[in-house]
Amino acid sequence: MRLTRAGEYGIRCVLDLARHGKGILVSRKEIAVRTDVPPHFLAKIAQQLARAGIIEILQGASGGYRLLSDPSEITLLAVIEAVIGEISLNDCVGRPESCDNSALCTVHRVWNKANRQLRETLQEADFATLAAEDACCLTPFPKTDGRNPPSGKK
């Protein structure tokens, strides 16, 4: 019951793009290095973000990725679900037919509530806000000026 790495990577990618701003082209390689995501894995994730209409991918020399919307209009939920599919905390939330009796089932009802709350909370978080302050899980951003070293991993 934990966000997959792919989902986490998707967030990092959009966060990096959000910091550059809507429409600004950033190369995959650059993003991969800065966010510490394997380049080819990032490519796959980017394709999903593109399919969801969150980013645009430009091929060719000097290609890369760019945000299609203003960061303030992109939610954490949208990014996560673009990568890992719609969130469903329990099987019976996403596939009611997996239960005999999901309409009445009290357990089912709790999961539905929890699932709705979770999605709401993730939907309230937009990338303008997220990008505004320091975000962890990212190697330091361009504005790095000496303090805040790569700290730790490799």
Next chain:
Amino acid sequence: MRLTRAGEYGIRCVLDLARHGKGILVSRKEIAVRTDVPPHFLAKIAQQLARAGIIEILQGASGGYRLLSDPSEITLLAVIEAVIGEISLNDCVGRPESCDNSALCTVHRVWNKANRQLRETLQEADFATLAAEDACCLTPFPKTDGRNPPSGKK
């Protein structure tokens, strides 16, 4: 980001016991058949429930499991976390040290909120309430009187 089968099985097991009531001994085999959980897998899950103080395991002929508390005092959260460990939706929730900057990080803050909400919702659900009505994900209970057949799977 989905409850594991083990977690689901733990819920079924406690739900079955809750329907019998606190202190009532029910054999593993009986529970396994009724909840459609592989007996040996159920054994492992039961051991975790026992370690968490939710059930008591009796060995020997005519052994089995029984609830140590009144169903009204057992929460969905307690059962789930007994089986799968403490819920943390994102790695950085459970291990703040995995982030450079978890105290300030805005993404981290969202996950913390979501995680707290989820745990609260699961904590509000007690097994007296859950067992009171029909619960899905269970083959029919003793009170079955002909309607509500095993429906479907095998």
Next chain:
DNA sequence: GATATATAAGATATATTTTGTCTTATATCG
């Protein structure tokens, strides 16, 4: 105490999912 039955505990096997890489193809710039 002997026997039958039930669970304990841990080793092992299987399946599934996730993560990461590699290769070939395609697009774009200069």
Next chain:
DNA sequence: CGATATAAGACAAAATATATCTTATATATC
């Protein structure tokens, strides 16, 4: 056209989850 960047899908590796099997131990009953 050549250099460079991404697309797309096959493939490999790793991690995790699920399930089973075996040996040991506890308890009831005779």
